[in-house]
Amino acid sequence: MPALVSTDPRPSLVPWTEHPVTTESLDWAPLVIIDLAKFDKPNGKQELANDLKDAVRLWGFWTVVGTGIAQDQLNRQLDIGNTFFKQPLADKKKVSCNFSEGNYFGYREPLRFIGTSNVKENMEMLNLPKYTPDYESLPRHDLVKAYESEIQPFHRLVWDNVIRKLFVLFAIILELPEDYFVERHQYEKPSEDHLRYMIYHPRPAEEDEKIGGQWSAGHTDFGSLTLLFSQSVAGLQIRTPSNEWKWVKHVPGGITCNAADTLSFLSKGYIKSTVHRVVRPPADQAKLERLGLFYFVRPGNDVPMVPAPSPVLLREGYISEEEAKLAASEEQSPDVVRGFEYVRARVKNVHTRKSTRHPQDNRDAEEVFRVKNLQIQDYYA
Ligand SMILES: O=C(O)CCC(=O)C(=O)O
Ligand SMILES: [Fe+2]
Numbered sequence: 001m002p003a004l005v006s007t008d009p010r011p012s013l014v015p016w017t018e019h020p021v022t023t024e025s026l027d028w029a030p031l032v033i034i035d036l037a038k039f040d041k042p043n044g045k046q047e048l049a050n051d052l053k054d055a056v057r058l059w060g061f062w063t064v065v066g067t068g069i070a071q072d073q074l075n076r077q078l079d080i081g082n083t084f085f086k087q088p089l090a091d092k093k094k095v096s097c098n099f100s101e102g103n104y105f106g107y108r109e110p111l112r113f114i115g116t117s118n119v120k121e122n123m124e125m126l127n128l129p130k131y132t133p134d135y136e137s138l139p140r141h142d143l144v145k146a147y148e149s150e151i152q153p154f155h156r157l158v159w160d161n162v163i164r165k166l167f168v169l170f171a172i173i174l175e176l177p178e179d180y181f182v183e184r185h186q187y188e189k190p191s192e193d194h195l196r197y198m199i200y201h202p203r204p205a206e207e208d209e210k211i212g213g214q215w216s217a218g219h220t221d222f223g224s225l226t227l228l229f230s231q232s233v234a235g236l237q238i239r240t241p242s243n244e245w246k247w248v249k250h251v252p253g254g255i256t257c258n259a260a261d262t263l264s265f266l267s268k269g270y271i272k273s274t275v276h277r278v279v280r281p282p283a284d285q286a287k288l289e290r291l292g293l294f295y296f297v298r299p300g301n302d303v304p305m306v307p308a309p310s311p312v313l314l315r316e317g318y319i320s321e322e323e324a325k326l327a328a329s330e331e332q333s334p335d336v337v338r339g340f341e342y343v344r345a346r347v348k349n350v351h352t353r354k355s356t357r358h359p360q361d362n363r364d365a366e367e368v369f370r371v372k373n374l375q376i377q378d379y380y381a
Helices: 044-059 071-085 142-146 148-173 205-210 261-266 311-315 321-330 339-351
Strands: 033-035 061-065 106-108 123-129 194-200 214-219 225-229 236-239 245-247 255-259 276-279 290-297 368-371 374-377
Touching: 033 044, 044 061, 044 148, 071 123, 071 142, 071 148, 071 194, 071 290, 142 148, 148 194, 148 225, 148 255, 148 290, 261 339, 261 374, 311 321, 339 368
Parallel strands: 033 061
Antiparallel strands: 061 255, 106 123, 123 194, 194 290, 214 276, 225 255, 225 290, 236 245, 236 276, 368 374
C-alpha cells in the first residue's frame, strides 16, 4: 500500500509559485546575455570575454544563461527561502546578523524607517555562509540544517558553474593569468561570501507614495560580484552610463550579475561597480511578494585590495608603471586593506545607520565611504 503520510522527517516546504511577468512595457536596460554553455567550446572563453568587455566596463551589469543549474534545483531553493520567511519571527531571529561587527551572516529583520518618514523597510533576508570547515561551527537555523543536503551542494554549484567562469572571463579581459581572480575568490578559502534568500513585502500605495516608491535606496554592492537569479517581479533598476534609471528584465533561467566595489578596487575602476536600486513594481505586480535568491561573492579575507598588474590597465591609463610597482610591493604590507577589513567596515557602516535614506533626501549625495586609501561614493541619497 502506498504510504499516505510523508516519511520525510524534515519540516515540509511551502512551495513558491512564480508570478506572471508584467504586461507593462518598461524602459528596460539593454543587458548583454552571456551564454556560459559556450565556455568550454573551442575559443569559447575568448568569445565570451569579448562579449562581456563593454558590459563590465560601462554597465557593470549583464545576464548569464547556460549555467547548467537545473530549474528544479532553483525551485527547491526558492521553496526553502519561502518557507523560511513564513516562520514565526522568533524562529527567524535565532541566528541574526551582528551588524556591530559588520557581520552579515544570518537573518536581517526589517526594522528601520525610511528617512524621517513613518514608513519602514519592507524586506527581510537570510544570508548563509559557505559550507567549508571555516564556517562549520557557525550557528545555522533548524530549517537550514534540515535542508543542508540540498543547500550545501547548491551553494558550491553556483560558485563552480558561474562564479569561477566569470572570474576567468574578467582575467582574459584584463590580459591577466586566467586564475588571477579565481585565486583571490576561492570557495575553499575564508571569505564573507553568502547565499541569500530575500523577500520584499508589498506596501500599500499610500505608504509607497510617502517615500517615492523606494524599496531599496540606490547603492553599489560591497563585495566583488553579485548574482541574482532572475525573477519575474520587476523592481530592480540600474543607473546607466548616461545616468538614467532603467529596469532589469526577467530572463527565465538566467542570472542577472553585477560587479561590485572590491572588484572595482582590484581593477582600479575598470570593472564598474554600478549603482542600482529597487522600486515599487509596476501596477500589475505591485501587490505581489517578491522573493529573490542571490549569491554575494566577496574577496578572500586576506586578499589585498591593490590593483592587478594588468597590461590593459597600464595601456589604457588606469594605472601608471609606478602604481603597478607600488601595488606589487604593497601586497605583503601589513597596512594594506584586505578583503575582510573592507567588507566588514562597509557592512557595519551601512547597517548601523539609524534609518535608511529617503529618495528626496539629497543631504548626503556627495558623501564618500573610506577605509584607509580606499574610497567609494556613497550613493544612498
Ligand atoms: O532585490 C533586488 O533585485 C536587488 C537587491 C540588491 O540590490 C541588494 O540586496 O544588494
Ligand atoms: Fe545591491
